[in-house]
Amino acid sequence: MKIILNNRDQEFDEQQLSISKIMEIKKFSYQKIIVKLNNTFIEKEDYPHTIVKEGDNLMILHLLAGG
């Protein structure tokens, strides 16, 4: 499937994936993030069962501006 991830085109072999799985594939391990799927906030407990499909717009905003 093709989706938009953080305003960039992103392709995955699978036809659909949970948000958790996408984060695992992308190695997004940072804890302080904001997730929006098609402009709707997704809570952390919903990452495992929220499904992302072809054409979806997924935003995984990492809140580290400190370092």
Next chain:
Amino acid sequence: MSTTETKTENKTDMTQNLKDLKAREKQLAEWSYEWHPIDKGYNNRTLYINVGDCRIEEKPVSEQMKEKFVGGKGFGLRLLWDATTPSTKWDDPENEIIISPGPIGGITQYSGAGKSLVVSLSPQTDSVMDSNVGGFFGPFMKFSGFDALELQGKAEKDIIIFIDGVNHIVKIYEDPGFAVDSHIMGEELTEYFAEDEKDAKNIGIVSAGAAAEHSLIGMLNFTFWDSKRKMVRLKQAGRGGIGTVFRNKNIKAIVAKIPGVKGNLNNVVDLEKIMEVGRDYAGEMRDLDDKQNQMKKKGTANIVNVMSDYDLLPTHNFKYGTHKDAPKIHSDFLRDKWFTLGINDGCWIGCAMQCAKGADDFELKTGPYKGTKVIVDGPEYETAAGLGSNIGVFDYQPILEANFYCDTYGICTITWGTIVAFIMECYENGVINKEITGGLELNFGNAEAALELLHQLARGEGFGKIAGTGVRQMKKLFVEKYGADAQFLQDIGMENKGLEYSQYVSKESLAQQGGYAMTNKGPQHDEAWLIFMDMVNNQIPTFDDKADALHWFPMFRTWFGLQGLCKIVWNDVTPADNKLEDEPHKIPKHVRNYLAVYEGVTGKKLDEAGLIVQSERVYNFQRIFNIRRGYGLRKHDAQPYRAAGPVTAEEYESRAERYDKQLQEILNYDIQGKSTEEKMAVLRKHREDQYEKLLDAVYERRGWTNNGVPKIEHLKKIGMDLPELIEVIKPLQ
């Protein structure tokens, strides 16, 4: 012998030692002053000490100084400008070290308010350096009656300065023979000046260490008293060699002593207002930290594994962003094996973040203190990456050992990590060999050799002493003496302006390349850390977006250093409803907290725009200070190519998929049949062009000319058109 017997014996030794020191005490100068309570965060005077002729004076702080320079770094820069000429060198007596906390510094009702800024002319950069540090000295000096301490001159013999805020006297002593290394000197001086054990919490000390005496990269340790452990802990003003200046002035230590910390020593205007936001913040730490960064359990090192996951953990002199052995230095090991948990680890009173972690009973395996059990302060993230992955060491045992020795010897762990990484790459490329290193096999991963190099530096011997001159000096030496390829060393030597890079891989974030190399003092991440916003979130895709970020973040973060605040507190915990904010990456609720705290302390209203202007004034002053000294122009913002892209074929090939894709998609470049070298050349040209475009955009946004010089009209706009600044920049408009 049991541990109790050993402790009793050590105690007896220490008591006898202190008696001997007391017997040798020789006072060189004494100056009494009238103490006044602080007024809304300000003492309205600074303390001047000339250690050369033992002159001690107070200087008034004018309203203009407060308005234009605020405090902290602002005061430091103003005083240093007035004390020096454009040709003053770091080791001239007229160079100064200035320590200043800022108006908010010393409050205990909001987290992270005990920082000081240390400012001096740097032996590494030959220009202005600033370094922020926690610990007790800054606030205690302020409670003793001064907004800044200005040290000038050069003493003939080693001296100890004592600011007695109990009896309101400043004294200078000839050093009666205190230890050199900070972990011992801190204990000795605390016992020497405290009335009894209960009084130890009222002592704050600044000291350096043995390696600061033999290098250009010396740092300063600021102590804080750990009341639970009943021992002295250390925090560092690390960057740029200010510890070297300190020892060059023959200052062994500065001690401040106060009657105690209580309630409202800053005499703030609205304590309740500060307490309200302070309580709210402490609640966030209590409820959210464990689910977020675990600062209380891992400190800043919590991101070691995160950086590795995102290919940002510097490995083998910043060649790569991760390594197969990186899991061995996962931050969980620090939490589960090394750090003592459940103990108050704040480097200033009232900090709910408590990130100043410590590893207790660490048994040293090398060096002069081999076999001793000590507390290691850290490692923080930068230390873990610098003394670990960047030199190919993936084991916390030698990382902690090097951490301890860097601290007590008085050298910066960030700088040392980048130096050793550079040396190791040179060694592996045959630029230097065993003959030159005096037998040390300085391959990546050789922790033992790296530690020996550090001990050599502390002894002022061998190749260690050369290492202590820093990357810039070594590049020169290796070219001139050993015939090294100057371009190669320029590409891999991770320094800009003479200062070594701190520990993040910036190759895939153009904004961070600017966040590093466009800094006033040199590449430290305390001005801007934009990698996630840029590379991962893709929030700032255009040059204008990046320029906006490279305006707002450096200005916002400069503000902490004007006020006496710790930047970690701002965004290492995120409020639960932060996602609903318009600009969540700025953690707006915490920005509002800071405005409330500022108003609560000073009684002056401030909004976000006003906050940025306060910083902009000082930031531009510092830029012009650099220009006054012959730096601060576009050419000085150039970066080593390693910060922007792959220097070697092995680096390119290790991330070939990424680079090939970029060549095809961004540059429309046909990679078929092209050699790695051909592809590298095209990529390099592109990345170097991008950086030049970034400079154009950022200079424009900051109100500077294309050569990086602040425009007169911009200084007028921000109310910083001081005649002495105009005089410097007028010919360059």
